[in-house]
Amino acid sequence: TDEIMQQEIRPLVAVDIIEQLHRQFAILSGGRGKDGAPIITFPEFAGFSDIPDEDFLNVVTYLTSIPSLEAASIGFIIIIDRRRDKWSAVKASLTRIAGAFPGNLQLVFVLRPSRFIQRTIADIGIKLYRDDFKMKVPIIMLNSVSDLHGYIDKSQLTRELGGTLEYGHSQWIHHRTAIENFAMTVKTTAQMLQTFGTDLAETELPNDVHCTEDLLSAHTDHHSKLKDELKLAVKQGATLLTCIREPVTRSANSKLSPDELENVATVERLLAQLDETEKAFDQFWTKHHLKLEQCLQLRHFEHDFREVKLTLDNLMEAQAHFADIGDSVTRVEHLLKEQKQLEEKGQEPLEKAQSLALHGDQLIQNNHYAVDSIRPKCVELRRICDDFTNETKKKYDILGKSLELHKQLDKASQWCEAGIYLLASQAVDKCQSQEGAETALVEIEKFLVTAKEHQLSNPKEFYNQFDTILTPEIKANAQRILQKLEDVQEMFDKRQVSLKKLAAKQTRPVQPVAPHPESSPKRASPKTTRPA
Structure with missing residues (x-):
């Protein structure tokens, strides 16, 4: 406000001139004229003319700076109380005020000396010296405070001037x-x-x-x-x-x-x-x-991101090196166990990454200032998690197929061995009879049914099923076993053909033939008996 600004640029404050103010040669009692003009009173003061000019100017300048600009603009009313003094004191006061009053003056009231001779001199003096005072405002000479009350309401005057206004100078200075x-x-x-x-x-x-x-x-x-x-x-x-x-x-x-x-x-x-x-x-x-709080959140987020990212990168690297699909059932089962261990090892980092990404989402929802930095990191965390999960699933699928492949190859190999053993165990002499040949055929047919159960009868279908995991080594092994299957199958085919021929061979019927004469029965010849 204007008043505050006025106070702020004021060169003087009470504490700067505290001693001069305490002398009380001029006061701002707080009273106002009828139009609101502030009243400055110069009470009776024996040593007024001895006051240094600087002290006088400082005090008057300070007092005129206190009322509001609005009140000060109306003009100040000055009351000079010289009832107990001489005309020379009145003249000195008017001269000093006229020469050094910094404010806008409206009226000057002078309570003239009360002694008759001094009052007479004052009346003459004011007429003679009025122009010397260089005041462009009326100077009103008053004989008593009663005269003053005709111009200013008693409520606006202190007790010293016959008024009712309460004024304590020490308290005023304190305020x-x-x-x-x-x-x-x-x-x-x-x-x-x-x-x-x-x-x-x-x-x-x-x-x-x-x-x-x-x-x-x-x-x-x-x-x-x-x-x-x-x-x-x-x-x-x-x-x-x-x-x-x-x-x-x-x-x-x-x-x-x-x-x-x-x-x-x-x-x-x-x-x-x-x-x-x-x-x-x-x-x-x-x-x-x-x-600052968001900055701290960001720094924590970035720190956690670096730690989680490093763990995830190590995890992905370990998974990338996990390329072996096994060359036997035992090896594949061991690899599946290792894959399971890797998956379990990755569980905690993945949960941390997902949790951190969720935390990042919350920061974004809370209008964090670093959204452009946080969002890509959340995307990256989720991408790595998805990559690891998908890659793990892919590894399990491949190892699962590899396990199934090697189990089938093992079964096929075992089937071949069992087939060769079966063929070798069929004694040739027993197969010569129709019954023996039929029994051997039944054994072979039963055994061949197991080949269909193991789905090993169609090599093309077998290759199609496992094409994605057939490494050159596995393919060579599979071809060897499939060739063996083919060879054993061919052995069975040949054996079946032989046995079917034996089973189909009929025994010749016995033809009745007339006996030759020499073969007819003879009677006993006495030659045949010899005496004992």
């Missing part, structure tokens, strides 16, 4: 110094907040967790101290306001003078200024504190 101290406190506090705000605005955000935590702690501590300063300043203003209003609080009949009301308004405006400053600072701090 002035307190108000000016409070104004300085408000100014200093505002400057401290502004300086701190500038420092905050110019602060570069750290790049690591530790430095960010330190900065957040330091700024928060500084902010707390400034808030304490603000609370003290507000308390100081509130106490001052209570002191100024004390007469009204003490007595319902009391009224504050216009100057006291202006003091109240000044303190209230300073408190309002303090409140506005605090609100603006709080808004700025809220934004800055949020930014």
Whole structure:
């Protein structure tokens, strides 16, 4: 406001001229003329002419700077009380005021010396020297305070001038110094907040967790101290306001003078200024504190991301080296076990990565300032997790097929061995009979049925089923076993053909033939018997 600005640029404050003010050769009692003009009184003061010019000018300049610009613009009313003095004192006072009064004058009242001779001299003197005073305002010579009451209401005059206005000079000085101290406190506090705000605005955000935590702690501590300063300043203003209003609080009949009301308004405006400053600072701090907290969140996120990413990269590298698909059932089962161990090892890093990505999503939803940095990292984490999961599934599929392939090859090999053993165990002599040949055929047919159960009867279908995992080594082994299958099958085919022929061979029927004469029965010849 204009008044606050006026106070802020004022060259003098009460504490600077405290001794001169205490001498009380000029006072601003707080009274006003009928049009609101501020009244400055020059009470009776024996050594008025001995006051140094600098002291006089400082005090008068200070007093004229106190009323509001609006009141001061009306013009000041000066009351010079020289009832107990001589005309020479009146002349000296008028001359000094005319030459050094810094404000806008409206009227000058002079309470002339009360002694008859001095009053007569004053009447003549004022007529003779009026032009010498170089005052462009009326100088009204008064015989008594009763005359003064015709111009100014008694309620606006102190008891010394026959009025009812309460005025205590020591208290007035105390209030002035307190108000000016409070104004300085408000100014200093505002400057401290502004300086701190500038420092905050110019602060570069750290790049690591530790430095960010330190900065957040330091700024928060500084902010707390400034808030304490603000609370003290507000308390100081509130106490001052209570002191100024004390007469009204003490007595319902009391009224504050216009100057006291202006003091109240000044303190209230300073408190309002303090409140506005605090609100603006709080808004700025809220934004800055949020930014620091978000910076700390980001640094934690980046730190966790680097750790999780390193673990995931190592996991993916281990998985990439896991290219063996096995060359036997035992080897494949061992590889499946290793794959399972790798999957279990990756479980915790994957969960951490997914959790971190979710945390990143929350930061984005909370309008984090570093969205453009956080979002790609979340995408990358999920991509690596998906890659690992998909690759693991692919490995399991391949190893599963490899296991099935080697089991089938083992079964095929075992089937061949069993077939060769069966063929070898069929004794040739037993197969010569029809019954023996049929029995051998049944054994072979039963055995051949097991080949269909093992799906080994169609090599083309076998290759199609396992084409994706057929390495040159496995393919060579498979071809060898399939060739063996073919050879054993061919052996069975030949054996079946032989056995079918044996089973189909019929025994020749016995033909009846007439006996030859020499083959007819003969009678016993006596030659055949010999004597014993």
